[in-house]
Amino acid sequence: MPRGDKGSYTDKQKRQAEHIEEGYExxxxxRKEAEARAWATVNKETGGGKKSGSxxxxxxxxxxxxxxxxxxxKKSGRxxxxKKSRKASKKK
Numbered sequence: 001m002p003r004g005d006k007g008s009y010t011d012k013q014k015r016q017a018e019h020i021e022e023g024y025e026x027x028x029x030x031r032k033e034a035e036a037r038a039w040a041t042v043n044k045e046t047g048g049g050k051k052s053g054s055x056x057x058x059x060x061x062x063x064x065x066x067x068x069x070x071x072x073x074k075k076s077g078r079x080x081x082x083k084k085s086r087k088a089s090k091k092k
Contacts, residue, residue: 008049009042017042020065027075041065 006014017038024034044064 006039006049010050013042013046013049016045 006017009017017035020041021034021038024037025031029037041064045062046060
């Protein structure tokens, strides 16, 4: 199987990657970079593509998505209290 082939992933993993990719694109990340980040996140959360054999179940943790969401929220543009107070004092 050539590198980059997504055939070994489940439909759920493909949907997850697509959704994560859209989120990165909304943030202004290039399409190619967004796709790479999305698949890296899916791999970290689920352990990669489909695995054969019984007893291979592994709990998924959304820690990577949660961490990315928190970083994006910080960048969203809330003004710091110091900047607000300086602007307010100049108007007086």
